[in-house]
Amino acid sequence: LWTAEKIIEDQIARVREKVGTDHVLLGLSGGVDSSVVAALLHEAIGENLTCVFVDTGLLRWHEGDQVMAMFAEHMGVKVIRVDARERFFSALEGVADPEAKRKVIGRMFIEVFDEESSKIDNVKWLAQGTIYPDVIESAGSRTGKAHVIKSHHNVGGLPEKMNLGLVEPLRELFKDEVRRIGVELGLPREMVYRHPFPGPGLGVRILGEVKPEYAQLLARADHIFIDELRKHDLYDRVSQAFAVFLPVKSVGVVGDQRAYEWVIALRAVETIDFMTAHWAHLPYEFLDIVSRRIINELRGISRVVYDISGKPPATIEWE
Ligand code: XMP
Secondary structure, three states: OOOHHHHHHHHHHHHHHHHOOOEEEEEOOOOHHHHHHHHHHHHHHHHHEEEEEEEOOOOOOOHHHHHHHHHHHHOOOEEEEEEOHHHHHHHHOOOOOHHHHHHHHHHHHHHHHHHHHOOOOOEEEEEOOOOHHHHHHHHOOOOHHHHHHHHHHOOOOHHHHOOOEEEOOOOOOOHHHHHHHHHHOOOOHHHHOOOOOOOOHHHHOEOOOOOHHHHHHHHHHHHHHHHHHHHOOOHHHOOEEEEEEEEEEEEEEEOOEEEEEEEEEEEEEEOOOOOOEEEOOOOHHHHHHHHHHHHHHOOOEEEEEEOOOOEOOOOOOOO
């Protein structure tokens, strides 16, 4: 019989048997899969796990602090936080094409992770949050996007270069099973049931060239949107919701002054498999609250629009 408890017990035993007293390295992204692996491995091998968390500057609002609070402070997991924001932003300077941006972000991520992990002594294993759908996806034919997704999550040629074995305790599990295990391991429900967030993060939600000031505004606007969705009990009723930064200036009046500032688009969709999706019919009163908050609280944004495109033909992300 499948129970979360049984799977955890079983995986803990398997991991212990596999790695013994060796040291294990894990790239913690803040996403559900790597977080569940961190919690599981911490149970299994405690001190012998070291996590590396790369702050790319393209994460959700305060995500780095939240990851550190939850894993390092609260659970006592060993986490190395790498502030790579400047490196990512300078690598992205002048890069406007969506696929080129994905490539730069993926390459930088591997580079930074590589550097950090080679500073840690005695590592014998690399843990990854590979889940069953990833295994199928990389076995079959794949689109450019899917390929990038994998190359972003799986850390390059590191296992061969450092002569590391792989530990992938979620390899046989589907997403909903991973979530149930996460809850059983004591991760907050709110975190485990979060909407998906793309590997390249805000990098593909800032149209065209990525700049630090755009990323900051976007992270804050996105946070306001998500915060209000939660307050209004709408978060779990949509499959994915986020803000997009449009580097377009539009005229407005803020206070009693003329403003000529950027635009934020809000996107919320309902979908089962993310292959097709409908835009979410969020209440007008709700959209009104979010729009007012974003314009009032964020200097630099003077207009908010709501995306009413279905997939197909539009994709869920704007890039
Ligand atoms: P699209 O935009 O293709 O998105 O309709 C479908 C789902 O995939 C996510 N997505 C990505 N995830 N790396 C990821 O890890 C990516 O490059 C990427 N692009 C899109 C998107 O957020 C949605 O859930």
